[in-house]
Amino acid sequence: MGLRVENLRVYYRTLSGYVRALEGATFAVSDGEIMGLAGESGCGKTTLGHSLIYLKPPMTYMEGRVLLDGQEVPIWDMKRMSEFRFRRISLIPQYAMNALNPTRKIGRMIADLLAAHGVDFREILPELKRRLDLVQLSHEVLNMYPIELSGGMRQRVVMVISTLLNPALLIADEITSALDVSTQRAVCEMIVEFRNRGFVRSTIFITHDMSILYQIADTIMVMYAGQLVEKAPTEVILRSPHHPYTRMLIASLPRVGVRHRQERLQGIPGAPPRLLDPLPGCRFRDRCPVAFARCAEVPPFVEIEPGHFVACWQEI
Amino acid sequence: MLSLEKVTKIYRTGALGMRKLTAVFEVSFEIGDKEIVALIGESGSGKSTIGKMILRLIPPTSGTIRFEGIDIFLLKGQAVKDYYRKVQGVFQDPFASYNPIFKADRIFTMIREEFFPGISRSQWEHKVEEALRAVGLNPPDVLGKYPHQLSGGQLQRFLIARALLLDIRLLVADEIISMLDASTRVDVLNLLADLRDRGLSILFITHDLSLGHYISDRSIVLYKGRIVEMGPTERVYARPLHPYTEMLMASIPRLDQKWPGQHTRIERTTSYGSSGCVYYSRCPIAQEICARRAPELVEVEAGHHVACLMRS
Ligand SMILES: Nc1ncnc2c1ncn2[C@@H]1O[C@H](COP(=O)(O)OP(=O)(O)OP(=O)(O)O)[C@@H](O)[C@H]1O
Ligand SMILES: Nc1ncnc2c1ncn2[C@@H]1O[C@H](COP(=O)(O)OP(=O)(O)OP(=O)(O)O)[C@@H](O)[C@H]1O
Ligand code: SF4
Ligand code: SF4
Ligand SMILES: [Mg+2]
Ligand SMILES: [Mg+2]
Numbered sequence: 001m002g003l004r005v006e007n008l009r010v011y012y013r014t015l016s017g018y019v020r021a022l023e024g025a026t027f028a029v030s031d032g033e034i035m036g037l038a039g040e041s042g043c044g045k046t047t048l049g050h051s052l053i054y055l056k057p058p059m060t061y062m063e064g065r066v067l068l069d070g071q072e073v074p075i076w077d078m079k080r081m082s083e084f085r086f087r088r089i090s091l092i093p094q095y096a097m098n099a100l101n102p103t104r105k106i107g108r109m110i111a112d113l114l115a116a117h118g119v120d121f122r123e124i125l126p127e128l129k130r131r132l133d134l135v136q137l138s139h140e141v142l143n144m145y146p147i148e149l150s151g152g153m154r155q156r157v158v159m160v161i162s163t164l165l166n167p168a169l170l171i172a173d174e175i176t177s178a179l180d181v182s183t184q185r186a187v188c189e190m191i192v193e194f195r196n197r198g199f200v201r202s203t204i205f206i207t208h209d210m211s212i213l214y215q216i217a218d219t220i221m222v223m224y225a226g227q228l229v230e231k232a233p234t235e236v237i238l239r240s241p242h243h244p245y246t247r248m249l250i251a252s253l254p255r256v257g258v259r260h261r262q263e264r265l266q267g268i269p270g271a272p273p274r275l276l277d278p279l280p281g282c283r284f285r286d287r288c289p290v291a292f293a294r295c296a297e298v299p300p301f302v303e304i305e306p307g308h309f310v311a312c313w314q315e316i
Numbered sequence: 317m318l319s320l321e322k323v324t325k326i327y328r329t330g331a332l333g334m335r336k337l338t339a340v341f342e343v344s345f346e347i348g349d350k351e352i353v354a355l356i357g358e359s360g361s362g363k364s365t366i367g368k369m370i371l372r373l374i375p376p377t378s379g380t381i382r383f384e385g386i387d388i389f390l391l392k393g394q395a396v397k398d399y400y401r402k403v404q405g406v407f408q409d410p411f412a413s414y415n416p417i418f419k420a421d422r423i424f425t426m427i428r429e430e431f432f433p434g435i436s437r438s439q440w441e442h443k444v445e446e447a448l449r450a451v452g453l454n455p456p457d458v459l460g461k462y463p464h465q466l467s468g469g470q471l472q473r474f475l476i477a478r479a480l481l482l483d484i485r486l487l488v489a490d491e492i493i494s495m496l497d498a499s500t501r502v503d504v505l506n507l508l509a510d511l512r513d514r515g516l517s518i519l520f521i522t523h524d525l526s527l528g529h530y531i532s533d534r535s536i537v538l539y540k541g542r543i544v545e546m547g548p549t550e551r552v553y554a555r556p557l558h559p560y561t562e563m564l565m566a567s568i569p570r571l572d573q574k575w576p577g578q579h580t581r582i583e584r585t586t587s588y589g590s591s592g593c594v595y596y597s598r599c600p601i602a603q604e605i606c607a608r609r610a611p612e613l614v615e616v617e618a619g620h621h622v623a624c625l626m627r628s
Binding site for chain 2 (some may be wrong): 040041151178179180181182183184185188189208209210211212214215238248249252253254255257258259260261264265266267268271272
């Protein structure tokens with residue numbers, strides 16, 4: 001059944017007021033789906049990812065619900081969330097591979113983590129070893145400290161740990177951004193492999209890199225300034241995007257083969273709004289070439305074709 | 317204009333500097349007039365170290381860097397100042413270049429104090445506005461603001477504008493795009509191309525191969541501090557010769573094509589012997605001799621060099 005999110009609104013409480021980082025998000029990720037979550041820096045990708053698992057202050061739950069396989073996920077309740085975290089919903093945070101405890105050996109760290117969730121390390125060790133084999137890491141890494149591993153190896157370790165208990169939902173936040181292209185590719189192939197083998201059912205793969213999503217995502221959801229703007233199957237988002245922001249974003253991406261001397265790409269004039277006091281209505285309004293009076297109201301996220309959702313008054 | 321000859325940089329690390337780390341090894345290349353040269357390679361391959369040596373921020377352990385024929389590390393006094401009038405750098409994180417308690421345009425004032433003490437106020441303001449327009453900013457929109465009131469792209473363009481105030485000939489741009497959003501990064505890239513067309517040369521340091529391809533005239537591929545391949549960008553991308561470049565090109569995530577079928581080779585834990593090819597432990601076509609002999613950079617077609625025993 002997968003994940004369903006309904007009208008989820010999450011803000012950051014700050015001294016100058018609320019930062020409106022996630023505004024009324026409604027979407028679903030089905031079983032087996034790898035959903036890419038894309039958008040510019042600061043648009044709310046990490047906020048959305050974290051809100052499904054770990055709503056840490058100053059992050060503030062405002063309204064909305066989250067259902068996993070039809071069961072309510074009590075995201076506003078830190079205590080009750082502990083039974084979901086890691087077991088059923090697992091998160092690989094942005095920069096995780098650099099955040100591994102430097103004084104703990106990898107094996108020790110895994111044992112601690114499992115103990116905290118009431119799982120016996122020795123019982124799971126054979127499976128852990130099988131998975132290390134699968135990602136071509138020697139069992140030796142269990143006796144090593146994080147600094148003894150390259151960035152790519154650390155990222156593979158993090159992936160094995162996060163999926164060890166076969167979570168229903170994996171949220172991977174920018175896990176490829178610090179890696180070189182060959183390691184990026186290896187990590188991406190693992191995401192697909194883990195899904196294919198059923199280690200993970202649904203995946204939310206957060207990145208600002210659309211060309212990576214094209215390689216592995218079944219669907220792509222695009223955010224802008226805290227609002228969902230479009231979600232569709234990968235090919236549709238890349239070949240026939242409907243939202244003006246998605247269109248301009250895709251057009252601004254340098255493709256291999258395109259050279260400045262032959263074809264000059266176009267950026268999007270202007271800058272995203274501040275999320276403390278954004279314009280009411282569609283937040284893309286002041287940069288949108290086809291904005292009109294109606295855009296002062298928030299456009300609903302509507303399904304214009306099966307599986308293709310757009311939040312734009314021009315599309316309704 | 318700029319040439320590097322067998323430039324090596326060894327860092328001393330660890331307690332008492334006992335451990336040596338060869339970050340750059342015998343690197344030679346040139347940058348000509350009106351040329352964008354991309355320096356590409358994975359993290360730790362020595363790209364920034366080369367950029368910093370060109371900017372005289374750190375000295376090479378051996379080798380020579382010449383600008384207009386003169387060794388830049390022999391420059392003294394006024395000649396150093398003149399060098400910085402012609403060669404400037406812009407770095408990855410635009411926010412790090414600003415002090416948050418001062419207005420962003422203080423970076424221009426500092427240039428005035430250093431290089432143009434005699435200029436009149438109105439002449440200077442005119443010059444600053446010209447430079448801002450050249451980088452696509454509207455002066456009244458951005459002057460008099462604090463760093464947090466400007467976007468990353470605007471701050472990055474401020475830094476480029478600062479370099480332009482000096483009539484520079486060469487810009488070292490170290491990962492200046494990676495902090496920027498897709499929608500603004502194209503503007504900065506296009507700006508670099510316009511500057512090139514107006515006479516500037518640029519060393520464009522990046523690990524993003526698509527960006528390097530979009531913007532550069534020539535490409536240099538580094539692996540563990542060595543140049544493994546170098547040539548006209550079109551040739552290097554269309555017909556890579558070194559197995560490392562080949563693998564990079566095949567791994568670029570593209571928007572028009574999925575990764576080809578076979579799985580990526582991932583790095584093994586073994587290290588290479590000190591006498592052989594640096595790529596030996598990962599190379600799919602390595603032969604026995606590669607473990608013992610280090611390949612030299614050889615020109616295999618006009619301007620296209622490769623360092624591989626099997627490909628030259
Ligand atoms: N602790 C915080 N307090 C206040 N505002 C915050 C906090 N954390 C994030 N924000 C703001 O919330 C918005 C969304 O941030 P978020 O980290 O979700 O963006 P993102 O899309 O993940 O960006 P990136 O691509 O840079 O990781 C941003 O405008 C950010 O400035
Ligand atoms: N000041 C220093 N002292 C010791 N080692 C250093 C120093 N600066 C860099 N290094 C090392 O030298 C090597 C090359 O570093 P450099 O910063 O030039 O790489 P890079 O190609 O710019 O990488 P990145 O893409 O991560 O910026 C790395 O192994 C790095 O750890
Ligand atoms: S709702 Fe209006 S402003 Fe927003 S994208 Fe659509 S047309 Fe543009
Ligand atoms: S010299 Fe040998 S090991 Fe090095 S890249 Fe060429 S074939 Fe591979
Ligand atoms: Mg984030
Ligand atoms: Mg660097």
